[in-house]
Amino acid sequence: MDAGIENHAEYYVHELSSPSATGLCAEMLGVADEACRAGDFDLAAEIYTSQLAELEHTDRGLLLRKADALARGGRIADALDSYCIAANLQALRPDELQILVEVIAHTIRTKEHSDIKTISVASTSESRCFESDEIDEEQNLDLFSCYLCKCLLTEPTSLVCGHTFCKRCLEDDLVKECRSCRLKTNKSPRQFSVDGLRVNVIISGLIGKWFNSESKARRYWSEGEGLWKKMDLSNAILKFNTAIELEPCECRLLARRAELFMEMKNFGQAIKDADTMCRLRPLWPKAHYIKAAAFRSAGRNEEALQEYFCCLALKSDWIAVKLEAQKVHQYLFICKCQSLCGKSPLPAGPSSRIKPSFLLNLWLVVQTSLSLSLSLSLSLSLFFSLLTLFPDNASSCKTLPTFSGARQVPSQLLDSADFECSLCMRLFYEPVTTPCGHTFCLKCLERCLDHNPNCPLCKENLSEYLATRAYNKTLLMEELLQRYFCDELAERRKVHEEEMTELSNLNLEVPIFVCTMAFPTIPCPLHVFEPRYRLMIRRSMETGTKQFGMCIADELKGFADHGCMLEVRDVKFFPDGRSVVDTIGIARFKVLCHGQRDGYHTAQIEYLEDKKVEGEELTELVKLHDSVYDQALGWFTSLKDDMKNQIISHFGHLPVKESDPQGNPNGPAWCWWLLAVLPLENKAQLTILAMNALKDRLVAIRRVLIFVTRKRPR
Incomplete structure (x- = not known):
């Protein structure tokens, strides 16, 4: 490495004697040179930086000295910035990258053994490439995407936990639990069986209405996947073609068709689909991976290696792709091993063009070559070629385009009537979906199940659902309401809160349980089985009062004029909806007015207290x-x-x-x-x-x- 510095000395003397170098402090440059010889490359880089700051015009020779110092100090990314600026002033020559070459060569020699071992342990199959890539895709998911397949929900099925997935995804998923909340099968065994899955009627209708074309494409896509599993490839490709005619910009669909084309040995069509994906989503690593796989299958290894570099520039920790790139490199090693001053390994033709935005990730390419232990000449030649091909763009591409796959619902298709509960005919409040796929307000559903364990719409038996009491809100429905009908939802919430406030007023309208005598301080256990009292007990818990009145029956008035307030200490529910309620008396009252609400008795009361004497x-x-x-x-x-x-x-x-x-x-x-x-x-x-x-x-x-x-x- 010291020999490299000596070889550069004459060049630097020539560069610093140019008119642009006037104003440089020779003494400070001497200190920087001494720092380099002593191994203090950070100090040298600081001196070069301060000297550059004092110049009216950037000096290219000094830039290269700074870049070399940074490279020798192991600061490759910072060094590349300086090399890029120098390339903007004048295209770099191979000999000007000699220090960088030697630094990387030394790093490769010291890291080769440990990094190859890491690659071999971390990845044993090509399938892990896709698993690694899927993690990045979660940030692009919107409300209408399935968490499992990352695509538009098809036959959306809501589990009792409240999460919604594609029905086919749940059928194909071998892990019998919700992938979002990890709800175990023993809590809802029927719904996790294939026979127990039911499509969410409301959500399915909304997706079909809002995203008609994409929804149809997803159905054809799904049918194509089914035919592919049966190895009916000719009919499967027809389904994929129809789907892409409907949604030509759906990159995941293009990716699957490209993979199907590869299985059919039609590599030319696979490359075309991959190229379309790369144009639509240039920063999607999987698009470049599929393109690399298609090139490799077609025997076009140089282009495959280039796409693997693109993958790693976008996702530097994708170890499985590093392994694939290493395999391709081993194949190309003999024919592509050449010096920096030789011909660029980039093949000619439009297919080999690299976008200028890729320059922002050049340092990732070099770092990748270190962990790959690629041929030094090949990796550095690629780096040099990129710099010299696009010297004018190296510092101009500061902002990369970002992909946003969020779907937008057409405003003219939004209708609050689509979100009305079929029981109360009002906007859904706390929407809950039954295992049979129908959605109701939570309180509406509970009241119906108080009377009958069957679905109010399809009459399917819900005894098992009732037994679990797993009335979890359907999260997607809740999010749609909040996003598109926030004002209507706020009004609906206000009405609900007013009802709860009214129910919690223990003077104006106290719920009355007509049964037996109760007394202050005395426990009063109750067995609740009548629908009206199920509702009454549940409301006393929901309002937070946990209180109701107890009176004995009266033939004329319905219940006596005096009673005792009870406070709920505990409730134990049975699978059929019955419950045992542990209460205790807390106060006596006198009835002022008898009434009824939703089937149970109510009363306006005043509390009784003993008159004190002295x-x-x-x-x-x-x-x-x-x-x-x-x-x-x-x-x-x-x-x-x-x-x-x-x-x-x-x-x-x-x-x-x-x-x-x-x-x-x-x-x-x-x-x-x-x-x-x-x-x-x-x-x-x-x-x-x-x-x-x-x-x-x-x-x-x-x-x-x-x-x-x-x-x-x-």
């Missing part, structure tokens, strides 16, 4: 309270063990006597415990529940205790 009345109240408590404790203690155990298992132990009987607005907890366990009729219990004076309630309880004590057989 002075002598309080003293007498405390005395009465303690006396009745002792009487109650004596009665409970006298019961037989089996009866006591039964009461304790259901209601718990008798609460302790409270020091302040007026501390709770509903009175002492032991009073309600006693009322719940005493053998009293509901009407008698209701009378005591309605009392708002603790003294009256204690007197009534004492009478009951006296009665049951006398009545009990000795």
